[in-house]
Amino acid sequence: MIFRRAFASAFALALAILMLACGFAMAATLAINVGGERSLTTEQLLARPDAAIIRVPNDVTFHRTMTYRAVPLRALLGITEMPAGKELQVSATDGFVTHFSAKLLFGDGRKRAEPWLAIESPDEPWPQVPGTGDIGPFYVVWIDPAASGVSSEQWPFKVDAFHIAPTLAARFPQIAVDKSVPANSLVRRGKTVFATQCIVCHKLNGAGDASVGPDLNRPHNPTDYFQPWALKAYIRDPKSIRAWPDMKMPGFDRKAISDSDLDALIAYLGYMAKRKK
Template identity: 50%
Template sequence: MKLFAVCLLALCLVLPASAAELKVDLGHGVVTYRSETLLRRPDARTISVPGDVAFRRAMHYRAVPLVALLDGIGPGDHLQFVAGDGFAAEIPAALLLNAQGSEAWLAIEDPAQPWPTLPGHGHAGPFYLVWTRPQAAGIGTEQWPYQLASIRRLAGVAECFPAILPDPALPADSEVRHGFAVFQRTCFACHTLNGQGDARLGPDLNLPHNPTEYLRADLLRAFIRNPQSLRQWPQAKMPGFDTHALPDADLDAVLAYLRHMAGRKRGG
């Protein structure tokens, strides 16, 4: 028995680490990409990301252009990027297809050369959506999902999650509508609202109570800017949103949207 265990250990040491899989569903069947295959693609290249969002420093990745894996998507499509930890980023295809200079890449972790540990001791692999020149198209920090497990094309937000919509009677230039757009980009990746959404990292933001109902406006603002300023909790996962990630006007707007939705509870 001891000899068998030694042989098994030796075999494990010589076998390569298993390849990871990414599932892509654009509405015509699920396509599974394995990391070993992606790393060998002719369009794979080494890219440099000077201000990487997850690692908070310059990083170099072996990556493929993301649009090469999204054949057939159009500017009006809506994509969801689901991570292994429950994070679910909603990204309009128009942002991925933009001609403003930002480019989306699928970074692939080589099992033989794993990426370093993230600040806070997490892991970003096996797949990570990274951007070159993100500032050109105003790419936000929530649009860099790591631990990526699947990508799928969805119907529009109004069709998928009608309970998160503000009052349709609001004017197009309403601050609440602006806040709804900010909410989709920054909050909906981690939170549900009125029980709707696919994220599993944070609590629902309207049920049973909306945060605007139990936190003073100044405390809620401080919490969004720096969650640890309100509660000291080493295991907390929510990042702070500084004025670069969430300008004051956007913060005002998302709070206006949350206050508005406190009067539109559904599913409770």
């Protein structure tokens, strides 16, 4: 009797593990909607003839050189240009949403950054990221990112979908700067920084697709309760100001946001603090 119970328990555990593994495989599906809806599994992506082993120096997430099995993103999407007034929206299972402009994705010169979709094989899982854990199964990485000015927030992981959407400016007039603001103003530059680095996690005046962090203007803007030095320190290293076990915001060093861009971002936030729409 004891043996039978032990055997039954072991069998149940093995079955549960098998079901969990099957569930993981089923969940590893990528949705692509760029003129026709497709869903591709990990196995289908790894079996593509253009899948290759690539080496990524200075990987943004792991902060070291990484090697991945990946497919070229442009070939995967199957398009050579973006419709006018549109951009590629990339969403992740953790609520992160970033956007690739036509210029970023396709370039306007001979030399350009090359985007790849890295694919995590169930047999060779990627390392865990401190504070984040598993980043698979799909991760957009770049070869020669400096050639196109790729930002740190344009390396999305836990990716689950690509689709074409109207530009942020067209969809979310709430984040716009008034026409009276000079073209060379820090505020305008800060709006560009916000649209690249911040809206991937935060909304502003309810505008944005992401749901990782809170709205940065409603009910209160960070400039309402942070002194300038404290807000800069918080963006550079959140834990230097406040910390809690489940905090998600990473720090942005000078490679991610330069000192001048940080000043511009804070100028934009201060400007928007008076425009809680």
